[in-house]
Amino acid sequence: MSSLVKNILIFTILAGVLYAGYYIFTLNSESNLEVDGGVSEGEFLATEFLLRLNEIQNISLSRDFFDNAKFRSLVSFETSPEAVSSGRPNPFSD
Numbered sequence: 001m002s003s004l005v006k007n008i009l010i011f012t013i014l015a016g017v018l019y020a021g022y023y024i025f026t027l028n029s030e031s032n033l034e035v036d037g038g039v040s041e042g043e044f045l046a047t048e049f050l051l052r053l054n055e056i057q058n059i060s061l062s063r064d065f066f067d068n069a070k071f072r073s074l075v076s077f078e079t080s081p082e083a084v085s086s087g088r089p090n091p092f093s094d
Contacts, residue, residue, distance in 0.1 A: 065071060
């Protein structure tokens with residue numbers, strides 16, 4: 001094969017790949033995703049978010065756990081860190 005034929009063949013294949021990528025990523029993205037019989041994805045997500053928010057707001061917490069004698073008998077083993085100076089003194093402070 002001559003060099004000219006190889007170049008034309010490579011250019012044609014490259015142009016086809018570029019057109020296919022353009023079609024997949026731009027022309028085909030105009031369609032809107034629909035879920036459950038005509039509801040758009042945004043509406044579906046908003047509804048799902050509101051349902052979860054409502055479930056969270058309806059949670060009631062009991063203080064009985066903190067009033068339990070076993071919980072109050074727990075001992076804290078925390079230690080306070082030593083004060084360590086960080087950096088160098090400010091040369092501009094007078």
